[in-house]
Amino acid sequence: MIMAGAEAIIESLKKEDVEVVFGYPGGAVLTLYDALYKANYNHVLTKHEQGAVHAADGYARATGKVGVCIVTSGPGATNLVTGIATAYMDSIPLVAITGQVAVSLIGRDSFQEADICGITTPVTKHNYLVKKVEELPRIMKEAFYIARTGRPGPVVIDIAKDVFAATLDYQYPETVRLRGYHPLFEGEPKAINQVIEEMKVAKKPLIFIGGGVNLADSAQVLRDLVNHTGFPVITTLMGLGSLPSDHPLNFGMVGMHGTYAANMATTECDLLLGIGVRFDDRVTGLINDFVSKAKVVHFDIDPAEINKNVLAEIRVVGDLRWSLPSLHQSTVSAKFDWKGQVELWVEKILKWQKEKPMTYEQNSEEIMPQSVILKVNELTKGEAIIVTDVGQHQMWIAQYFSFKEPRSLLTSGGLGTMGYGLPAALGAQTGCPHKNVFLFVGDGGIMMNCQELATAANYNLPVKILIFNNQVLGMVAQWQRMFYGGRYSHSRLKGHTDFVKLAEAMGVTGMRISKPSELEEILKAVIAVPGPVVVDIPIPETENVLPMVPPGARLDQMVMGGG
Amino acid sequence: MKKHTLAVLVENRPGVLTHISGLISRRAFNIESIAAGYTEEADTTRITIIVEADVIELEQVVNQLSKLIDVIKIIDLTGTDLIHRELALIKVKASSETRPDIVDVVHIFRARIVDVNPETMVIELSGEERKIDALCQMLNNHGIIEIVRTGKIALSRGPVPAKDC
Ligand SMILES: Cc1ncc(C[n+]2csc(CCOP(=O)(O)OP(=O)(O)O)c2C)c(N)n1
Numbered sequence: 251m252i253m254a255g256a257e258a259i260i261e262s263l264k265k266e267d268v269e270v271v272f273g274y275p276g277g278a279v280l281t282l283y284d285a286l287y288k289a290n291y292n293h294v295l296t297k298h299e300q301g302a303v304h305a306a307d308g309y310a311r312a313t314g315k316v317g318v319c320i321v322t323s324g325p326g327a328t329n330l331v332t333g334i335a336t337a338y339m340d341s342i343p344l345v346a347i348t349g350q351v352a353v354s355l356i357g358r359d360s361f362q363e364a365d366i367c368g369i370t371t372p373v374t375k376h377n378y379l380v381k382k383v384e385e386l387p388r389i390m391k392e393a394f395y396i397a398r399t400g401r402p403g404p405v406v407i408d409i410a411k412d413v414f415a416a417t418l419d420y421q422y423p424e425t426v427r428l429r430g431y432h433p434l435f436e437g438e439p440k441a442i443n444q445v446i447e448e449m450k451v452a453k454k455p456l457i458f459i460g461g462g463v464n465l466a467d468s469a470q471v472l473r474d475l476v477n478h479t480g481f482p483v484i485t486t487l488m489g490l491g492s493l494p495s496d497h498p499l500n501f502g503m504v505g506m507h508g509t510y511a512a513n514m515a516t517t518e519c520d521l522l523l524g525i526g527v528r529f530d531d532r533v534t535g536l537i538n539d540f541v542s543k544a545k546v547v548h549f550d551i552d553p554a555e556i557n558k559n560v561l562a563e564i565r566v567v568g569d570l571r572w573s574l575p576s577l578h579q580s581t582v583s584a585k586f587d588w589k590g591q592v593e594l595w596v597e598k599i600l601k602w603q604k605e606k607p608m609t610y611e612q613n614s615e616e617i618m619p620q621s622v623i624l625k626v627n628e629l630t631k632g633e634a635i636i637v638t639d640v641g642q643h644q645m646w647i648a649q650y651f652s653f654k655e656p657r658s659l660l661t662s663g664g665l666g667t668m669g670y671g672l673p674a675a676l677g678a679q680t681g682c683p684h685k686n687v688f689l690f691v692g693d694g695g696i697m698m699n700c701q702e703l704a705t706a707a708n709y710n711l712p713v714k715i716l717i718f719n720n721q722v723l724g725m726v727a728q729w730q731r732m733f734y735g736g737r738y739s740h741s742r743l744k745g746h747t748d749f750v751k752l753a754e755a756m757g758v759t760g761m762r763i764s765k766p767s768e769l770e771e772i773l774k775a776v777i778a779v780p781g782p783v784v785v786d787i788p789i790p791e792t793e794n795v796l797p798m799v800p801p802g803a804r805l806d807q808m809v810m811g812g813g
Numbered sequence: 814m815k816k817h818t819l820a821v822l823v824e825n826r827p828g829v830l831t832h833i834s835g836l837i838s839r840r841a842f843n844i845e846s847i848a849a850g851y852t853e854e855a856d857t858t859r860i861t862i863i864v865e866a867d868v869i870e871l872e873q874v875v876n877q878l879s880k881l882i883d884v885i886k887i888i889d890l891t892g893t894d895l896i897h898r899e900l901a902l903i904k905v906k907a908s909s910e911t912r913p914d915i916v917d918v919v920h921i922f923r924a925r926i927v928d929v930n931p932e933t934m935v936i937e938l939s940g941e942e943r944k945i946d947a948l949c950q951m952l953n954n955h956g957i958i959e960i961v962r963t964g965k966i967a968l969s970r971g972p973v974p975a976k977d978c
Contacts, residue, residue, distance in 0.1 A: 367828060367831075368831060371828075371832055372835055372836075372839050375882070376882040377828070379827065379828065428882060429824065429885045430881065430882050430883055430884045431882045552876075552880070553876045553879070554873065554877045554879070554880055556872075557869050557872060557873070
């Protein structure tokens with residue numbers, strides 16, 4: 251069929267089942283926006299391109315589909331960079347379509363020209379510059395395929411302005427032909443057998459799950475595996491939700507702000523089954539002493555993850571959709587008394603957990619951040635999508651919220667991007683209109699993309715935004731308190747911003763909780779509001795996130811805290 | 814640490830070299846030489862990379878490069894029977910007095926003189942890295958004005974092409 255490039259893009263989006271795009275128009279994409287208009291395509295206009303890309307990311311994390319954003323050339327495209335890098339670090343499937351100046355103007359420092367392919371190469375799974383309209387269908391097909399398959403990730407398609415208007419005989423390819431890309435699904439069955447043998451002789455095995463389990467939608471088979479073997483489990487930040495937090499064998503998050511039990515178990519284990527993890531430095535603590543008593547088994551879809559940070563005795567390379575069911579099946583057919591084997595070990599971890607559970611000092615005068623989290627947890631019965639920004643509140647969420655379902659925590663783990671939370675929450679709500687979406691955010695981070703409150707109002711996206719207002723850049727201040735002699739260099743916000751008024755000015759309901767006794771009542775009222783709400787919650791300035799493994803220390807050298 | 818010779822077959826598309834060189838620098842790989850050129854297949858470029866790495870690092874280099882969509886195949890040629898070549902052009906100071914000396918050296922190395930003028934000569938030599946290094950050393954006394962080297966390329970002996978390895 252003969253059509254213009256812009257129409258071909260829209261046809262391709264339809265073929266890829268893209269139900270909504272997030273974006274912001276401008277000169278280079280006017281023709282594409284005209285086609286969106288004519289097609290009446292579902293488009294969410296954010297207030298900033300960074301908002302659009304984080305929203306597409308939040309949408310992708312919550313739904314498991316590819317998130318799509320469209321922006322103009324130059325500044326529109328460069329405004330995406332943080333969002334693309336955020337998605338890249340957490341392996342989130344995105345397709346970002348950027349306009350580029352016309353072919354004849356490329357390379358001449360033309361108005362609003364930026365080499366976005368050059369800029370995004372280190373933070374994309376792949377990128378394309380489209381200069382010929384005939385290439386559009388193939389590139390659209392490949393981009394979605396690459397973003398979604400294998401280890402997911404963001405793909406940029408940079409399209410020269412004249413390509414949108416040029417015509418082509420459109421036909422969407424049925425298949426892709428990429429000589430250099432063959433995402434591995436099935437790996438070596440032999441490796442699974444080796445793992446089973448190691449599991450049989452291990453006295454202190456530990457299952458260590460990461461974001462890969464969420465990304466591969468493999469929570470159910472993981473649960474089957476855990477229930478069948480009775481092996482204890484610890485998780486990364488990104489792995490939260492795969493196994494219910496209140497599962498008796500889930501000992502919570504490991505690492506810098508991990509639980510005492512998880513960090514001790516990791517230190518003591520003799521077999522670590524890492525599943526969809528990448529051994530980030532926030533997890534391992536002092537890397538040379540990480541699991542020094544254990545054999546490491548590494549399950550991952552990406553061969554480049556093996557031996558990158560931690561050496562693995564056994565590697566199981568392949569999609570978790572293959573390896574986890576095979577492992578589970580093999581544990582069943584082995585007819586082995588797995589539970590009997592780990593009884594003592596689990597008891598030991600339970601003892602650690604009992605000795606030093608997660609606690610905080612209660613306070614009747616001030617609202618404790620942990621108590622807010624526990625209250626939201628109680629009121630929602632854990633059935634909500636929880637989005638965070640970055641900082642102390644993010645770690646408290648990881649420590650105190652009781653997650654039930656996979657994909658129920660959306661957080662920037664790898665890049666740690668402040669400003670991620672609000673737009674990501676809007677994207678998640680767009681993709682899951684019937685779920686309760688809660689954003690937990692600091693008084694620092696909310697200001698990084700607070701313009702998106704207006705987007706929440708415009709589209710009536712009923713996200714509940716809880717601002718933990720400690721008047722400081724909390725996590726920075728904590729480090730300054732602990733490691734820089736309490737010199738609070740530029741971390742005090744001296745906030746004169748009235749978040750209630752800010753919300754109201756943008757068309758969002760604003761509320762405030764002033765004392766602990768109001769907490770439940772106001773939170774209930776917040777949940778009852780059909781639209782978006784901002785809740786300003788003053789919390790103490792000097793509360794620390796604990797336990798904490800100081801930088802450069804071993805996991806068992808935690809600074810403990812609590813009441 | 815050992816030197817490894819990698820033959821990297823990539824799509825002959827714009828942006829490929831950016832993707833490869835970007836990856837090498839951001840992962841801080843120890844690359845000694847990199848040389849790219851067309852092959853017997855019009856849509857394929859072959860890049861020869863010499864990398865200094867231990868076994869674990871080499872695995873990272875190969876795995877990370879393999880992740881690039883444009884990279885079709887990577888073959889570690891190290892250990893196979895190889896022909897290594899590099900081409901160098903060397904511009905050296907040459908007066909009428911020193912010229913015979915230089916010509917002698919050129920002959921000994923089986924190099925070629927490709928340009929002569931009253932003050933300088935340009936010498937072309939293709940060969941193994943060591944041979945080029947040695948020639949440069951011999952010419953150093955005369956004053957080398959500039960050197961350009963292509964970086965190493967490598968091909969296995971025997972009938973099987975790298976792409977079928
Ligand atoms: C874009 C960006 N800039 C800077 C940082 C460094 N940083 C990490 S946490 C933090 C403080 C966050 O303060 P706030 O948003 O108030 O949250 P809190 O820690 O108080 O919960 C900062 C500045 C970051 N992670 N991201």
